Amino acid sequence: MKTAKFSLLVTNNGILNDAVFTHNGGSPGNANNFGIYVKTNKQTSSGSLISSTLLDWSAKDVLTNSGVSIPNGGNQFSRVISGFLSH
Secondary structure (H helix, E strand, O other): OOOOOOOOEEOHHHEEEEEEEEOOOOOOOOHHHHHHOOOHHHEEEEEEEEHHHHHOOOOHHHHHOOOOOOOHHHOOEEEEEEOOEEO
16 A cells, blocks of 8 residues: 655656565564565566656556566565656
């Protein structure tokens, strides 16, 4: 479930980088726990995609239909989205 919406101007023709990770679920309670969600050895896919798809999706099918590989049937995964943003 998405928890927030925001507006940004994305440079680089609207393309952002995306890395997808598998994990065992739960919620991180501190910075150390958060690190577990993005461990390099848990990365399942990565790539680049238009920002509107990466930042505004309502179901994993939106991502998988765009070529993003989502682990665990859409349960218990995390993502790191990076790029150049300005406002």
